[in-house]
Amino acid sequence: MAKNVNKETGEIKQPYLSAKEAKEAILDIGQRMYVRNFVAANDGNISVRTGNNEVWATPTGVSKGFMKKEMLVKVDLDGNVLKGTHKPSSELKMHLRAYKENSDLRSVCHAHPPICTCFAIAGIPLESPVLAEAIITLGDVPIAPYAELGSKEVPEVIAPYCHTHNGVLLANHGAVTWAEDPYAAYYRLESMEYYANILMITEKIMGQQNKLTAEQVERLLAMREKFGVKQGGRPKV
Ligand SMILES: [Zn+2]
DSSP, X not given: OOTTBXXXXXXXXXXOOOHHHHHHHHHHHHHHHHHTTSOOTTOOEEEEEEETTEEEXXXXXXXXXXXXXXXXXXXXXXXXXXEOSSXXXXXXXXXXXXXXXXXXXXXXXXXXXXXXXXXXXXXXXXXXXXXXXXXXXXXXXXXXXXXXXXXXXHHHHHGGGTTTOSXXXXXXXXXXXXXXXXXHHHHHHHHHHHHHHHHXXXXXXXXXXXXXXXXXXHHHHTTXXXXXXXXXXXXXX
C-alpha cells in the first residue's frame, strides 16, 4: 500500500516533500518572484509543509531574490522555531493558519504583485469570466478584508477561503495563494497577476470585454479535475 494512503479510511493523503526538496523549491520560487517584480526589497514569503507539524519558510528581513539555504527556518504549526538562526516573518501566521484550515495544502506563497495589489487597493475582486485558464485555475479571486501587518487578524481574514478558493487578494496589501505543492502555489500567483493585468487593460483601459457565457464557464469548471485543480472559486456570470 502506498505510503500516503490512510490504512483505516483508504483516503489518499497529499504526500509531504522532503526538507531538501522544500528548501530548493523555496529558494527557486523566491528568485522567480523577485525577477518578476512580485516583491520589492524584503517583501513576500514562501512556505512548504514537510510534515504533520513542520513547515519550512523564508526568513524575515531578507530579499527573496538573494536567499541562501542556511537562511531558511523550520517552524511547527504554532510558529515555534525548530531549526534555523533567522527569524521567520510575522506574515507566516497567515501560512500556518492556511495549513491548519486545509490539511491538503503543502505550500503557501505571499507577494505584492503590482497589478494584483492595485486591485486589492481599489477593492475590486478578480471575477470577470474572460479567460479560460483563469476560470479553471482560480475561478474568481475575492478580496480578504484589511488586517494590520503581523496582527492576529491577518490569519483570520484568509481562513474562510482556504477550502473554497486557491488564493485571495489582501485588501491594501497584496496577494496570497496556496496549493498541494510549492510550484502550483507559485504558478497560481503568476496566473493571478496575469489575470489582473488582462482585467486592468480590458475593463479599465479599453473599456470593452466579451465575457464568456454561463454555459461556457460551466464547461471550463467541469475540466478542473482533468487539470488537477481540486478547488477554486466561480467567476461572476
Ligand atoms: Zn505582505
